[in-house]
Amino acid sequence: MNYSIVAENLTKKFGDFTAVDSVSFKVEKGEIFGFLGANGAGKSTTIRMLCGLLEPTSGDAVVGGFSIMNEPDKVKQSIGYMSQRFSLYNDLTIEENIEFFGAVYGLKGKLLEKRKKWVLEISNLIGKERTLTGDLPGGIKQRLALGVAVIHKPKILFLDEPTSGVDPISRRNFWDLINRFSDEGTTVLVTTHYLEEAEYCNDIILINAGRLIAEGNPQRLKTEYIDGNAFEIETENPVELMDILKKAKFIIDVSIFGKKIHVITKKQFEKPDELENYCTQNEFKIDRITRIVPTLEDVFIHLLEHGSKNAQQN
Amino acid sequence: MKGNGFATVIHFIIKEFQQLKRDPKMLAIVLAAPVLQTIILGYAATFDVNNVDFYLLDRDKSSVSRKYVEKIINSGYFTIKGNTENYEEIENAIMNGKAVIGLIIPREFEKDIENNNGTKVQIIVDGSDGNKGSIAFGYIQAITAAYAKTILLDKIERNGIRVPLKSVNAETRIWYNPELKTRVFMVPGITALLLMIVTTLLTSLAIVKEKEFGTLEQLIVTPIKPWQMLLGKILPFTTLGLIMILLVNSVMIFWFGIPIKGSLLFFFFASLLFILSTLGIGLFISTVSRTQQQAMMVTVFGAMMPMIYLSGFVFPIENMSRIIQYVTYIIPLKYFITIIRGVILKGIGIADLWQETLILALMGALILFLAAKRFHKRLE
Numbered sequence A: 001m002n003y004s005i006v007a008e009n010l011t012k013k014f015g016d017f018t019a020v021d022s023v024s025f026k027v028e029k030g031e032i033f034g035f036l037g038a039n040g041a042g043k044s045t046t047i048r049m050l051c052g053l054l055e056p057t058s059g060d061a062v063v064g065g066f067s068i069m070n071e072p073d074k075v076k077q078s079i080g081y082m083s084q085r086f087s088l089y090n091d092l093t094i095e096e097n098i099e100f101f102g103a104v105y106g107l108k109g110k111l112l113e114k115r116k117k118w119v120l121e122i123s124n125l126i127g128k129e130r131t132l133t134g135d136l137p138g139g140i141k142q143r144l145a146l147g148v149a150v151i152h153k154p155k156i157l158f159l160d161e162p163t164s165g166v167d168p169i170s171r172r173n174f175w176d177l178i179n180r181f182s183d184e185g186t187t188v189l190v191t192t193h194y195l196e197e198a199e200y201c202n203d204i205i206l207i208n209a210g211r212l213i214a215e216g217n218p219q220r221l222k223t224e225y226i227d228g229n230a231f232e233i234e235t236e237n238p239v240e241l242m243d244i245l246k247k248a249k250f251i252i253d254v255s256i257f258g259k260k261i262h263v264i265t266k267k268q269f270e271k272p273d274e275l276e277n278y279c280t281q282n283e284f285k286i287d288r289i290t291r292i293v294p295t296l297e298d299v300f301i302h303l304l305e306h307g308s309k310n311a312q313q314n
Numbered sequence B: 001m002k003g004n005g006f007a008t009v010i011h012f013i014i015k016e017f018q019q020l021k022r023d024p025k026m027l028a029i030v031l032a033a034p035v036l037q038t039i040i041l042g043y044a045a046t047f048d049v050n051n052v053d054f055y056l057l058d059r060d061k062s063s064v065s066r067k068y069v070e071k072i073i074n075s076g077y078f079t080i081k082g083n084t085e086n087y088e089e090i091e092n093a094i095m096n097g098k099a100v101i102g103l104i105i106p107r108e109f110e111k112d113i114e115n116n117n118g119t120k121v122q123i124i125v126d127g128s129d130g131n132k133g134s135i136a137f138g139y140i141q142a143i144t145a146a147y148a149k150t151i152l153l154d155k156i157e158r159n160g161i162r163v164p165l166k167s168v169n170a171e172t173r174i175w176y177n178p179e180l181k182t183r184v185f186m187v188p189g190i191t192a193l194l195l196m197i198v199t200t201l202l203t204s205l206a207i208v209k210e211k212e213f214g215t216l217e218q219l220i221v222t223p224i225k226p227w228q229m230l231l232g233k234i235l236p237f238t239t240l241g242l243i244m245i246l247l248v249n250s251v252m253i254f255w256f257g258i259p260i261k262g263s264l265l266f267f268f269f270a271s272l273l274f275i276l277s278t279l280g281i282g283l284f285i286s287t288v289s290r291t292q293q294q295a296m297m298v299t300v301f302g303a304m305m306p307m308i309y310l311s312g313f314v315f316p317i318e319n320m321s322r323i324i325q326y327v328t329y330i331i332p333l334k335y336f337i338t339i340i341r342g343v344i345l346k347g348i349g350i351a352d353l354w355q356e357t358l359i360l361a362l363m364g365a366l367i368l369f370l371a372a373k374r375f376h377k378r379l380e
Ligand SMILES: Nc1ncnc2c1ncn2[C@@H]1O[C@H](COP(=O)(O)OP(=O)(O)O)[C@@H](O)[C@H]1O
Pocket: A014, A019, A037, A038, A039, A040, A041, A042, A043, A044, A045, A046
C-alpha cells in the first residue's frame, strides 16, 4: 500500500447544510498534498474528519492504515495536527506546552528531552523556554504549534492553514520546514488559500463549496483542465479592455492581475495576432501581448466559472 | 508508545496545576471565598430576633401582671417602648413602626388566675415583617407558657396534687435556646452548600474551557483517552474540594465553636462521596455546554438553585407537595445535609446513615459514568 490517506466519498453535514460533499482523493506516502479553496470551502472540515475530530456523516477514509470511522483511536498515534486556530495552552510556558504534549504522546526521559530540544530548534525558540505562550506574537505561536504537532515524529502531518497571517519571509521558512519533513518521509497534508503555495505541493485538490472540483499535480492541472490557450496582455486600462474582451466569441475567460490581463481563448485561436487584431478593431491600444502557460489562478478561475470537466453540476 | 495508562493522567494533572499556578488570584478566591462566606452566612443565617420593641397596656396593674411583664423583659428579647392606658396608642405605635408587639393584659388578670378561672392576654403583632413578628410572637407564647407553668407548679405545691408535667417541658426548651440552635443547625448546611457551589461551578467550566480556547481540539487528536482526561480533571478538583472541606469546617469548629461530634473519618468519607456527585454534575454540564458562559448559567440555574431549594436546606421537605417531595429524592445535597447534620450535631455514624451514604455513592458513580459516556472524543 503506497497511500497514506485514502478518502472515499467523505461527506459532512451540519444540519441541512452540506459542508463537505462526497469528496474522494488519495495521498501518496511522503508527498506534500495541498488542499486549496476559498474560505468556507470545507477544507478544515475535511481535515477534521481525517484527524478524528469530526465524525463523517457518510463516507470513510483510511488514514495511516486505519479507518477513521471504525478505528479513530488507532489513527491518533501516527498523525500530527496543527489546527487553523491556535490550540496550545496560552497559560503554559513554551516548555510546559512541549513537555505536556510530548508526555501525552508517551515520550519520556531522555527521548522527551531530545525531542524538546529539536522542537525548540525547528520552531526557532531556543532560549525562550520559560516565556508564557500567550505572550508570543501570532507568527511565533504558529511556529510553536507546528513544532508541537511533530514532537512525536508522526507519519502523517495535517496542517490547517499554517501560514495564514504569517509574513512572507516566515511563510518561506514554514515551507522549508514542510519540505524537510517531507524529505524525511512524512506525508504532509496542508490547506491554504494562497494559490502560489500550491506550487510547492506535489499534488493538490481544489475544493469549492464542499465539492472537489480539480485534482492532480499543479503542473498538469495547468494544461489538463484548460481547453484553450492562455495569453497575457499588458495595457494602461485593463478594466476597459476586460469589458471589450468579454464580448469576443473566441474568448473563454478574462481576468485581471494588476496592470495585466490574462485571457483564455478557444483552442483554435493560437496566435497573439488574432487577439491583437481584435483589440485594434475595437480601437483599443495595448502595450504587449504574449502567449503564456496558464497559471494555477487561471485554472482555478476557469474552473470556478465553468465547472470542471468531470465534476457534475447541479 | 501506546496506552500510557496512569502516567498520562499524572501529566494531565501536572498541567492542570501549572495552569492553576498561573492564576493565583483565582486560586485565592476559590479558597478564601468559602471561608469568608461561611463566616458571614453563619452570622446571617440565624433566626433569632433581639430587641423586639413592644407597647404595654396593663389594665390590671396587679403584682401578678407586673411579674408577668418582668418575665418578658428579663428574657432579653424584648424592650418596652411605652406603657400606656390607651388601646389606640398601641395601634398607632404598631402602625408607625414604634413597636412590633402590643401586649394587653386584661382587668381581673390576677383575680382570674387566683380563682382558677383561666385568663387571656391579648397580643397584637405587626405582621408586615412576618418572620420577625411570628418569631417574637413565639417567644411571648413560650414565656407565657413558662409563666403559666410556674403558676401551676405553685398551686400544685400549695394543694399537694401531682400532675404529669412533661409535655410542657419539651416545648419550652427549644425556645429558650434559639440563637445557638439555629446557627448550630445552619452552619453545617452552609458548609455543604458552599462545597457544592464551588466544586460544581469549577468543574462545569473545566472541559468547556478547553473547548472554548480550542485546546480540546489539540487534545482530541492525541492518543489520550477520555477516562484519562476526566480523571485528570477530577483529581485536582477533588484535592481542591478536600482542602475546602478542611478550611470551611475549621471555620465551623474553631470560629463558631460547633464541634463534629461523630467520626471525622466518616465525615471525610461522606464529603468525598458528595464531591463525586457534584464533580460529576459539573463535568456533565461541561461536556454538554458550548461556552463557559452557557456552562455557568446551566450550573447556577439548572443545578445549584434546584439543589438548594429542594435539599431541605431552605424549605422543610415535609411541607412540600407530594410530587416535589419525590423530586427531592434525586438531590444529592439532601442526603449529604442529612449525613453531616447527623455526624456533626448528633454524633451518629455510618450505622445510622448507611442508606444516605449508599445513595450518595451510587449517585456519584452514576453521574460520573454519565459524564464519561457523554464525553466521547469528538468535537461535537
Ligand atoms: N460546527 C459547524 N457547524 C455548522 N457549520 C459549520 C461548522 N463547521 C464549519 N461549518 C461550515 O462549513 C463550511 C466549511 O467550513 P470550513 O471547513 O471551516 O471551511 P474552510 O476551512 O475551507 O474555510 C462553512 O460554511 C462553515 O460555516
